[in-house]
Amino acid sequence: MGGHVYTNFKVNRFSVNKTLRRGSEQYNVVTEAAGKPALTSQHVIACCGLYSDRVAVLSGCSPEPRIVPFRGEYLLLRPEKSHLVRGNIYPVPDPQFPFLGVHFTPRMDGEVWLGPNAVLALAREGYSATDFNWEDFKEILRFRGLRKLVMRYWRLGTQEALRSLLLAAQVRQLQRFVPELQPSDVTRGPTGVRAQAMDTDGRLIEDFVFAQGEGEMGRRILHVRNAPSPAATSSLAIAEMVADKARDTFGWTTQ
Ligand SMILES: Cc1cc2nc3c(=O)[nH]c(=O)nc-3n(C[C@H](O)[C@H](O)[C@H](O)COP(=O)(O)OP(=O)(O)OC[C@H]3O[C@@H](n4cnc5c(N)ncnc54)[C@H](O)[C@@H]3O)c2cc1C
Numbered sequence: 001m002g003g004h005v006y007t008n009f010k011v012n013r014f015s016v017n018k019t020l021r022r023g024s025e026q027y028n029v030v031t032e033a034a035g036k037p038a039l040t041s042q043h044v045i046a047c048c049g050l051y052s053d054r055v056a057v058l059s060g061c062s063p064e065p066r067i068v069p070f071r072g073e074y075l076l077l078r079p080e081k082s083h084l085v086r087g088n089i090y091p092v093p094d095p096q097f098p099f100l101g102v103h104f105t106p107r108m109d110g111e112v113w114l115g116p117n118a119v120l121a122l123a124r125e126g127y128s129a130t131d132f133n134w135e136d137f138k139e140i141l142r143f144r145g146l147r148k149l150v151m152r153y154w155r156l157g158t159q160e161a162l163r164s165l166l167l168a169a170q171v172r173q174l175q176r177f178v179p180e181l182q183p184s185d186v187t188r189g190p191t192g193v194r195a196q197a198m199d200t201d202g203r204l205i206e207d208f209v210f211a212q213g214e215g216e217m218g219r220r221i222l223h224v225r226n227a228p229s230p231a232a233t234s235s236l237a238i239a240e241m242v243a244d245k246a247r248d249t250f251g252w253t254t255q
Contacts, residue, residue: 009033014059016217029220043250045242047224050124050195056223060213065197065205065225066143069124072116073164076189085112089177098206099194099229102174113189114174119164120157127191148202197226210245222249
């Protein structure tokens with residue numbers, strides 16, 4: 001349909017410009033990224049994951065809900081032990097912490113991933129335990145919501161952090177599902193960072209959050225500030241929902 005994908009285009013500013021078209025005023029959104037030609041469009045839909053709160057602020061939205069980064073680390077089952085896991089194994093989720101609870105995932109390429117855990121990351125893109133970003137860290141410390149969450153669940157958080165450091169402790173948790181599993185059967189695997197939306201009371205947001213800012217600019221930009229997991233598995237259905245939302249919000253009449 002004539003779309004373009006611009007990579008390495010880190011949006012750092014939105015503005016609106018006004019033009020006269022057939023005698024009537026028309027507003028357009030100008031989207032800018034450092035060192036790149038600006039893009040002009042009638043509307044913008046922003047789905048910025050780990051940065052969705054910061055990008056929403058650019059068009060006058062509230063900074064809340066904030067995104068708090070939680071690293072999710074996987075272990076890999078050694079290939080010679082892959083017979084231990086013949087299908088997906090999932091724990092019954094705890095409704096209070098739906099993202100906690102490690103699972104066993106045999107993948108198309110034959111690898112078996114065990115995890116992920118959930119450990120507070122010290123950088124938005126803190127994919128490794130040593131990744132640290134001072135600006136992100138300051139923001140995390142200052143956020144009242146996270147302080148409240150930590151006060152409430154420090155014990156659980158400490159256990160999760162210890163398990164992240166000690167392979168044997170992580171394996172002990174996995175043995176609840178596969179008792180034969182031994183620490184020597186696993187190696188450290190890949191990690192991801194969850195974009196956990198949180199309110200100022202430290203509540204984890206579990207539903208979709210859409211937002212618009214103020215004025216002509218705000219009216220033309222729709223932010224998807226939270227897409228609860230499993231948002232990758234459900235991405236096509238979510239895309240339809242976002243398109244419907246945009247149609248209603250912007251008054252589009254065509255498909
Ligand atoms: C460890 C882990 C395990 C998971 N397991 C599962 C699972 O089993 N099943 C499942 O369905 N989901 C899972 N998820 C969740 C899933 O990955 C996310 O829900 C999904 O990726 C969210 O998609 P998104 O498009 O909202 O955000 P993202 O995929 O994060 O995309 C956001 C995009 O916005 C871009 N962006 C950010 N800021 C800017 C900016 N300023 N300018 C321009 N672009 C910007 C980013 O580069 C990125 O491409 C898991 C996540 C983690 C971390």
